[in-house]
Amino acid sequence: xxxxxxxxxxxxxxxxxxxxxxxxxxxxxxxxxxxxxxxxxxxxxxxxxxxxxxxxxxxxxxxxxxxxxxxxxxxxxxxxxxxxxxxxxxxxxxxxxxxxxxxxxxxxxxxxxxxxxxxxxxxxxx
Amino acid sequence: xxxxxxxxxxxxxxxxxxxxxxxxxxxxxxxxxxxxxxxxxxxxxxxxxxxxxxxxxxxxxxxxxxxxxxxxxxxxxxxxxxxxxxxxxxxxxxxxxxxxxxxxxxxxxxxxxxxxxxxxxxxxxxxxxxxxxxxxxxxxxxxxxxxxxxxxxxxxxxxxxxxxxxxxxxxxxxxxxxxxxxxxxxxxxxxxxxxxxxxxxxxxxxxxxxxxxxxxxxxxxxxxxxxxxxxxxxxxxxxxxxxxxxxxxxxxxxxxxxxxxxxxxxxxxxxxxxxxxxxxxxxxxxxxxxxxxxxxxxxxxxxxxxxxxxxxxxxxxxxxxxxxxxxxxxxxxxxxxxxxxxxxxxxxxxxxxxxxxxxxxxxxxxxxxxxxxxxxxxxxxxxxxxxxxxxxxxxxxxxxxxxxxxxxxxxxxxxxxxxxxxxxxxxxxxxxxxxxxxxxxxxxxxxxxxxxxxxxxxxxxxxxxxxxxxxxxxxxxxxxxxxxxxxxxxxxxxxxxxxxxxxxxxxxxxxxxxxxxxxxxxxxx
Numbered sequence: 001x002x003x004x005x006x007x008x009x010x011x012x013x014x015x016x017x018x019x020x021x022x023x024x025x026x027x028x029x030x031x032x033x034x035x036x037x038x039x040x041x042x043x044x045x046x047x048x049x050x051x052x053x054x055x056x057x058x059x060x061x062x063x064x065x066x067x068x069x070x071x072x073x074x075x076x077x078x079x080x081x082x083x084x085x086x087x088x089x090x091x092x093x094x095x096x097x098x099x100x101x102x103x104x105x106x107x108x109x110x111x112x113x114x115x116x117x118x119x120x121x122x123x124x125x126x
Numbered sequence: 127x128x129x130x131x132x133x134x135x136x137x138x139x140x141x142x143x144x145x146x147x148x149x150x151x152x153x154x155x156x157x158x159x160x161x162x163x164x165x166x167x168x169x170x171x172x173x174x175x176x177x178x179x180x181x182x183x184x185x186x187x188x189x190x191x192x193x194x195x196x197x198x199x200x201x202x203x204x205x206x207x208x209x210x211x212x213x214x215x216x217x218x219x220x221x222x223x224x225x226x227x228x229x230x231x232x233x234x235x236x237x238x239x240x241x242x243x244x245x246x247x248x249x250x251x252x253x254x255x256x257x258x259x260x261x262x263x264x265x266x267x268x269x270x271x272x273x274x275x276x277x278x279x280x281x282x283x284x285x286x287x288x289x290x291x292x293x294x295x296x297x298x299x300x301x302x303x304x305x306x307x308x309x310x311x312x313x314x315x316x317x318x319x320x321x322x323x324x325x326x327x328x329x330x331x332x333x334x335x336x337x338x339x340x341x342x343x344x345x346x347x348x349x350x351x352x353x354x355x356x357x358x359x360x361x362x363x364x365x366x367x368x369x370x371x372x373x374x375x376x377x378x379x380x381x382x383x384x385x386x387x388x389x390x391x392x393x394x395x396x397x398x399x400x401x402x403x404x405x406x407x408x409x410x411x412x413x414x415x416x417x418x419x420x421x422x423x424x425x426x427x428x429x430x431x432x433x434x435x436x437x438x439x440x441x442x443x444x445x446x447x448x449x450x451x452x453x454x455x456x457x458x459x460x461x462x463x464x465x466x467x468x469x470x471x472x473x474x475x476x477x478x479x480x481x482x483x484x485x486x487x488x489x490x491x492x493x494x495x496x497x498x499x500x501x502x503x504x505x506x507x508x509x510x511x512x513x514x515x516x517x518x519x520x521x522x523x524x525x526x527x528x529x530x531x532x533x534x535x536x537x538x539x540x541x542x543x544x545x546x547x548x549x550x551x552x553x554x555x556x557x558x559x560x561x562x563x564x565x566x567x568x569x570x571x572x573x574x575x576x577x578x579x580x581x582x583x584x585x586x587x588x589x590x591x592x593x594x595x596x597x598x599x600x601x602x603x604x605x606x607x608x609x610x611x612x613x614x615x616x617x618x619x620x621x622x623x624x625x626x627x628x629x630x631x632x633x634x635x636x637x638x639x640x641x642x643x644x645x646x647x648x649x650x651x
Contacts, residue, residue, distance in 0.1 A: 031543065034226070034550035035584060043225045045467040046590055073463050073485040073584055073591045075542035125393070125539075126244065126593065126627040 022085045024092030031077065031089065040097045047073075051097035060104040063090055064112040083109040162634050163252035165192050166641035172198030173651040177643070178439050178451050179203070181459035182421050183211020185618045185632035187411035188257070189457045189640050190420055196644065201451060202421040203441055205588045209412050209421055211459075212243035212589060213629060215403025216492060216579040224585035230553050232579045237527065238534045240492025241404040242581040244629050245536075246270060246397040251630035253637070254407070258400070261410025268397040268525045271389065272509020273297065273351075275523070277381045278567045279514045286371060286379035290567045293512070295371065296381045298338065298352035303373040305337020309344035346370070384512045392628065399525060407629070422451075427460065429469045432613045455643050456615040457636070461485065462608075463590035465617075472612045482604030483621055485591025487545035487584035491560050493537040494577045499570035501529065511567055517544045518563050537564060537578070541592070549582030556580045594621030609638075616643055 029038065035047040042049035050056050056063060067086055070076035077086060083106040091103035165188070177193050179186045182204035190200045216222070217239040220232040234240075246268045247254050258265055276290035311317050312326050312333070321329060333339060338349035348370045358365030376382060389395070400406035412418035424444035431438045437456045442448045458465065463485040466477070500506040500523045507528060511521040522536035537560035540548055548556060557578035564571035583592040596605055608617050616639040623631035 030550055031547050034546055034582065037226055045464075046225050046585075046587070070484065070542075072481065073487065075487050075546055077543050080543035080547070125541075126246075 022082075022088040024088035024090075025096075027081070027085055027089040028092050031081065032093075035074070040093060040099075050093050051099065053099070057094055057099050057101035060102075060108050061112055063094075064104060064109050068109065068113055078113060083107075083113065162637055164256060165637050166644070168192065168196035168640065168644045170648050170651075172196050172644075173647065174199065175455065175647050175651075176201070176453040177455045177457060178437060178453040179457045179459070180427055180439070181211060181619075182206075182209040182408070182417075182423075183459055183619070183632060184213055184254075184408060184411075184629045185459040185620070185636040186211070186457065187408055187415070187417050188633045188636035189459070189618060190417045191411050191415045192637070192640055193457075193644075194417065194420060199453075200420050201453070202417065203425050203427055203439065203451065204421050204423050205426045207424045207444075209418070209423075210243075210405050210408035211632075212583070212592075213404050213408050214241075214243045215239050215405040216242050216581075217403060220579070222579075222581060222586070224549075224582055225587055227582075227585060228553065230579060233577045234492070234494050234534060234579065235532060238494050238532060239403045240490070240534050240536065240579055241399070242490045242492065242579065243583075244404050246399055247629070248392050248394065249396040249398070250391070251625075251628060253633040254628075254630045255398070257410060257415075257633065258398070258407065261407075261414040263406050263410045264401040265398040266401050266526060268399040269395070269508025269523075270393060270397045270510075271395045272506060272523075274504075275506050275509040275511055276504075276567055277384060277512045279379050279381045279383075281514050282378050282380035284375045284378040286375050286381065288566075290511075291379070291381060292353060293384075295352050295368070296376055296379075297385055298349045299346075299371045299373070299376050300382050300385060302337045302339070302346035302349065302370065303376070305333040305339055306344065306346035309333045309337075309339055313344065380514060381512075383514065392625075401526070427468055429471075430456065430458070430615060431471050432456075432615065437614050454614065455647065457639055457643065458615050458617050459619045459632070459636070461589055461591065461619065462594060462617075462621055464588055470612075470615075472615075476607060476612050479604035479607035482600030483594045483596060483608075484600075485584065486593050486595055486627075487542055487549070487582070488592030489538065489540050489545040489548050489556075489580065489582045491537040491556055491578055491580035492534050493557065493560060493564070493575055494532060494534045495571075495574040496532055496576050497570065497574045498530065498533040499568055499574055500535070501533075503570060504568070513563075513567075515563065516540060517548055518560070519544070521564060521567065532576075537561070545582060545584065545592075549585055553578065553580055593627030594619075595626065611639075611642070611646075616640075 036042050036050050040050035067090055068076060068078040081089070086109045087104055087106040093099065094101040094103065172193065176199040179189050179200055179202045182202050186202055187209060190202045194200050216232040218232060218234050218236055221229060223229040273294035275293050277293055277296060278290050280288055309330055312329055330344060334344060337346055339346055348367050350367055353368045354365050355368050356363065356366040425441045427439055428442055429440035436452055436454050439451045439456065440448065441451060460468070462480045462483045466480050506523055508523050508525040513520065517540055518538045519540040522539070524533050524535055527533060538548065548559065551559060557580065561572050561575050583589055608622055618635045618639040620626050620628060620631035620635065622635045625631035625634065
């Protein structure tokens with residue numbers, strides 16, 4: 001399915017200053033808020049709330065794997081965001097809207113990323 | 127596609143003749159091709175049985191039409207105020223409010239439209255074409271490949287990166303340069319291990335034809351099909367071919383990434399589209415097929431219950447009034463992304479299998495242009511502008527209203543994380559994003575833009591995604607479970623086919639399930 005599908009899924013062009021840490025809040029707004037909503041409140045029956053969500057503040061490896069590989073209607077972000085960007089985004093979520101969990105360092109994403117990804121067929125285009 | 131494991135699993139879960147037939151066709155190499163060409167004969171009639179069909183997309187409409195024809199008493203419950211499911215067409219007045227988004231009202235001129243759902247019908251989707259023919263839906267050709275169109279690649283380097291170049295130039299030069307190199311190798315004896323002298327002669331002849339090579343040296347100097355500086359004309363105007371690009375320049379542009387000797391089976395050139403928009407196909411079922419009178423609109427399914435005697439569906443209508451609909455069987459075409467939040471009473475293993483199907487975030491935007499500059503200025507009639515900017519995906523030029531005044535093109539078609547990202551923008555910002563990119567390809571893009579209509583299918587209520595996707599594991603583990611009825615409820619839709627995301631998948635899934643339902647109902651009668 002090379003035609004105009006996933007063969008050249010590429011790194012999102014996010015303007016970040018060379019030495020600044022990625023802005024988790026801005027990354028969340030750009031990549032996640034369309035579904036999970038601006039305050040992480042989700043939409044019942046459609047998109048899970050991230051605010052006060054036990055899974056979100058739980059096992060860092062499971063959270064990292066979910067964001068890297070996707071789940072249900074949520075896309076995999078392993079190709080569109082780098083580890084430090086993923087770490088900043090997820091850490092922002094874990095410390096916002098009533099969530100109180102420690103940040104997840106980029107190293108966790110790097111470790112989970114090297115694990116075997118659940119095989120997804122290349123994106124068919126219709 | 128690997129057949130063995132899949133075929134084995136489906137054999138295990140075979141639900142009857144249709145499945146066996148599908149498998150038989152796949153064994154003959156039909157692969158993902160739409161395998162069935164006609165609906166199953168439902169012999170013996172419906173014997174007064176009542177079937178409740180959930181969803182009036184093409185799977186539900188197919189079920190209602192065929193079961194109704196066979197004498198079943200059918201009722202279709204549809205959440206929206208119109209039929210068609212994802213087979214929608216945005217035209218003047220069409221409204222869409224995405225979850226968490228503002229209401230868009232399509233402001234296109236009369237006659238302008240964008241198919242923001244399915245938009246093209248491959249020639250081998252015989253099931254879809256069966257109903258096109260059955261209902262006399264007028265179609266026109268959809269140009270799915272245009273050598274004269276542009277490519278715009280941004281991630282490469284060199285003089286051909288970040289500028290529009292014609293597909294025919296890239297195709298001719300890559301094939302020409304490649305053939306040139308192989309011809310030299312063959313002539314120098316470097317391929318003697320691979321072929322004897324007789325083979326080599328044929329191989330060189332092939333390379334010359336494929337790569338436009340000239341003379342005894344088999345050199346590539348270009349091809350008239352790749353384009354002209356001066357086109358041949360009257361009198362003394364013989365024409366002058368445009369010079370070729372250097373191999374290295376084409377390679378480093380990365381534009382060759384969209385070339386292949388033959389396209390994927392579901393992307394071959396000959397495709398159709400209904401005149402006026404894809405919604406004309408569901409309208410065929412509704413009007414000519416008489417299914418319209420069986421649809422209860424603006425009615426949302428809240429609960430599914432069943433026992434040994436029948437099914438009971440609890441619904442709520444647009445006025446908030448609750449009621450129940452009873453029947454002997456149910457065909458449920460609600461996307462799994464939505465169904466999993468409905469109180470179905472399904473078994474735990476069945477629900478777990480439903481979770482195995484992921485749904486694709488997908489975004490599209492239609493841009494109405496006051497002038498068909500792609501035709502007038504660049505002589506591009508239909509087809510796609512390919513790009514490696516994955517947030518745009520492709521721009522597609524309309525295969526309708528040829529040579530007309532205005533036109534509505536597809537400004538982006540993106541998936542997954544890219545779709546999630548673009549969908550965070552407001553409709554106005556999505557349009558601006560699309561127009562800014564298009565301006566890089568076509569100088570008249572921005573000045574011609576009038577109005578836009580966009581969709582992010584993952585944010586569309588009652589869909590929550592463009593189409594179902596199965597990982598290899600889930601296809602093996604979960605998919606066969608869902609092909610089996612859950613009691614008296616049969617699931618159908620594109621997500622329960624190997625033609626996922628296509629209308630043919632929904633239609634053929636419906637054919638499979640009504641066949642199974644009918645055999646069971648006939649045996650019980």
